């Protein structure tokens with residue numbers, strides 16, 4: 293990457309980070325509150341009655357999943373709303389007229405989504421410390437999983453924003469696709485609890501792989517193969533990145 | 549002298565089927581102050597959209613300082629500064645963020661960007677407002693913010709799409725003054741407008757666009773001379789080959805008719821007296837319909853309506 297591109301990339305990233313930090317009450321506080329409630333209700337109140345989950349206390353088991361859930365939601369939401377509002381206010385034209393290659397536009401926005409996803413992940417992790425002692429089995433896996441997952445869902449948010457024509461269009465996918473997949477993605481239970489057929493169905497849910505890889509980083513336990521999990525995430529990233537590039541190159545929703 | 553903008557055979561058909569540009573050819577020389585004049589819907593913004601790659605062209609060629617937008621887009625973009633017709637900044641960002649980020653997209657590091665931000669925001673009377681959010685600005689200030697933003701990478705070609713629409717007279721004049729200074733410093737400027745007065749005040753050369761076609765492309769001087777002139781068609785009883793009409797441009801038409809250009813100050817009397825002296829009778833006379841003329845009547849009326 294030459295110097296000019298590097299400055300351009302940093303400018304987009306800077307703008308994106310400034311945006312979500314400026315509206316922190318809308319971007320950082322809500323996940324902190326929601327996740328604290330999850331910790332209180334599922335972890336402390338109900339969790340103590342549920343007992344162990346594959347040899348871990350229920351709270352220990354769900355914390356990695358809940359962190360992952362907030363990373364997913366926030367990466368996606370950040371790029372979806374930021375890119376859509378850039379289209380809506382037309383300030384995306386500032387980038388379109390500038391000598392910025394399209395892949396940098398994608399990387400800049402995705403970088404912003406990752407920054408918010410990971411920052412929220414960190415906040416939620418710190419909050420969880422009030423409820424549970426976190427153990428770390430493999431830090432590298434934790435970091436790798438969170439980086440890849442936030443990248444994947446930032447790309448998803450970008451694609452959503454490209455197609456979106458109204459503000460409602462950027463909440464449809466989160467409500468009807470992401471939330472159900474996350475709840476069914478092994479955040480709250482081990483897949484081993486499911487009957488055989490449903491285990492196979494769950495294996496089609498990509499979020500299962502991310503949650504499990506992430507949980508492995510903390511607990512050293514996973515329902516699915518770690519390498520398969522990483523392969524799934526990386527494949528999705530490759531596909532979504534290519535698709536995002538195709539859309540931006542074509543100028544879908546951007547150039548008339 | 550090099551060519552700042554070279555457009556050849558430009559067509560644009562929107563997805564809706566609207567033919568916005570029906571084959572535009574246009575050249576603007578380096579250093580020029582050029583007006584693109586035309587009524588609403590003529591295709592001015594579409595032309596500018598294509599040049600600045602916000603609109604995909606259907607057909608044709610565009611070069612900015614010799615850089616083809618099909619093969620050398622980034623180089624073309626680097627030379628070009630755009631002030632669009634509609635506000636297109638993030639309303640929640642501060643002026644400083646907007647201009648510094650824009651410079652960043654062109655690869656200009658922050659330290660230099662900050663110096664230029666001070667320079668251009670000051671020149672446009674916005675430095676005091678640098679930490680205000682864009683939405684807090686008045687319409688005229690927003691317009692000037694877009695000019696400052698377009699200058700941050702110091703483009704050699706500045707294109708402004710109706711920069712003074714909705715700007716009051718006072719501010720319009722100071723904006724003109726500013727643009728004139730920028731032009732004198734060597735920046736080529738293209739400005740679209742539907743005020744003839746504005747083009748007249750600022751521009752050396754002018755193209756007139758109507759229904760997606762360039763119908764006139766000349767110097768401002770020549771255009772004004774042309775507008776001060778009317779053409780009449782006179783049907784005569786005889787048309788001697790030795791016909792004399794001192795002081796007038798005229799052309800023979802089919803049959804016994806001639807076409808005479810008359811400047812408003814000249815009046816028609818000298819034509820009649822000369823014809824009478826040559827014993828030629830004028831059977832009938834009519835005004836030659838002139839598309840340019842008609843267009844201008846519309847433009848001028850429209851302009852009056854808008855500024856009233």
Ligand SMILES: Nc1ncnc2c1ncn2[C@@H]1O[C@H](COP(=O)(O)OP(=O)(O)O)[C@@H](O)[C@H]1O
Nearest residue numbers: 548562564566568587588589590591592593594
């Ligand atoms: N995005 C668009 N989609 C479809 N038609 C458009 C679009 N933009 C402009 N047009 C049409 O193209 C023609 C030229 O418009 P425009 O270039 O904006 O004219 P001007 O700037 O001279 O007023 C008009 O008929 C306009 O309605």
Ligand SMILES: [Mg+2]
Nearest residue numbers: 592593594633
């Ligand atoms: Mg226009």
